[in-house]
Amino acid sequence: MITSPHNEKLKLVRRLRSRQTRTREGLFVAEGEDLVAAAAAARAEPVALLRAGEDVAPELLAAVSALGSGTRVLGIYRQRWSEPHGSLSVYLHGVGDPGNVGAAIRSAHALADGPVVLGPGCADPYAPKAVRASMGSIFARPPARGELTKLPGRKVALDPRAKRTLAEVEVDDSVVVLAGAEREGLPGEVLEAADERARIPIRPDGPESLNVAMAVTVALYEVARRMARHV
């Protein structure tokens, strides 16, 4: 059992708080029994598994944990990345909040057959907050990186200023939903590269926009529903 804070595994957990280190090492940390179970279900082998009171002294685990005291298990895993694929997938541009990136990964896992493809300016999907928000879907449906122009399928950009609603756009055999940051939205060059723009109808007395993860979820639901019906 690890009883020294200078242990190499504990040092690695601490260093993996930095995105740079995560990217360089190709590793990340998943905390908690649910995430570790999700990893096992997706056959992701931990590089190291640290169980409180079993592999490591509980207070040392708590000290390196992002969740703090009470953490019972923490695993170090290899990052997995997929290629853009599937008949329905998501492309995010400039989504800097890791919670939103993780939530989109979970929704894609629930409603689509393709991954979340991360474009420029997105948060690291392997950041602790993103991994937690994915609720384990990061293991089952690894994210992708890819060029916008090379994505498979009809590109439908979510744009609150679009004339047509999501229910009115043409749905092809294969669709990629493009979504941008909450305030800025998608930049001009992404909107121009899209085959179509669509908005989610928001009440006139409502807020300016939906949260980006909410918007992605609604869009995936709507497109999947219409694809299933061959509309």
Place this chain on the structure above:
Amino acid sequence: MITSPHNEKLKLVRRLRSRQTRTREGLFVAEGEDLVAAAAAARAEPVALLRAGEDVAPELLAAVSALGSGTRVLGIYRQRWSEPHGSLSVYLHGVGDPGNVGAAIRSAHALADGPVVLGPGCADPYAPKAVRASMGSIFARPPARGELTKLPGRKVALDPRAKRTLAEVEVDDSVVVLAGAEREGLPGEVLEAADERARIPIRPDGPESLNVAMAVTVALYEVARRMARHV
């Protein structure tokens, strides 16, 4: 300018971290320029407004802030509660995470004309995390408290084990979407009080469920879409 940490307003901000105090005083705290602007837009007058360097020394504001240093403004507001109403609204049972309660309030503001009605076991919608997740919609669309049996409209319970999907349920002139905690779902007595149960179609290789705020958002989108079409 307030320069003492013993100032009564600062003490009140600290005490309002407790749900009990918030409920007893009927007050809550909103932090940040966006929330304070959302309050003004909804004509919610602050009981007190604390601007860093103007009304209060910045370090004292940072010390009482839930967001920490860098907070520029913080307002104390009166809680507002509405009665259940509208042709489309939400009833939450046992949703203990304030982030989910706040996100549902935002989605209801965007997609429905009625409020989020809080049943037993829900987080305080006036908790800091809920207020933040509502992105100001808590001011524009105050939550309600109410008995399940007295809600206006057809009660559609979200239930992953339901036979019918959301797109298949009957949509009336008036609908209340019922949603429960993420794992437990809705308890038997709530399911029995519902007029209908419906599920959101999740891929067989997907996660067990959607996040509850996501599920509520998709349900509001689907029901609002079909109501608009008079399907």
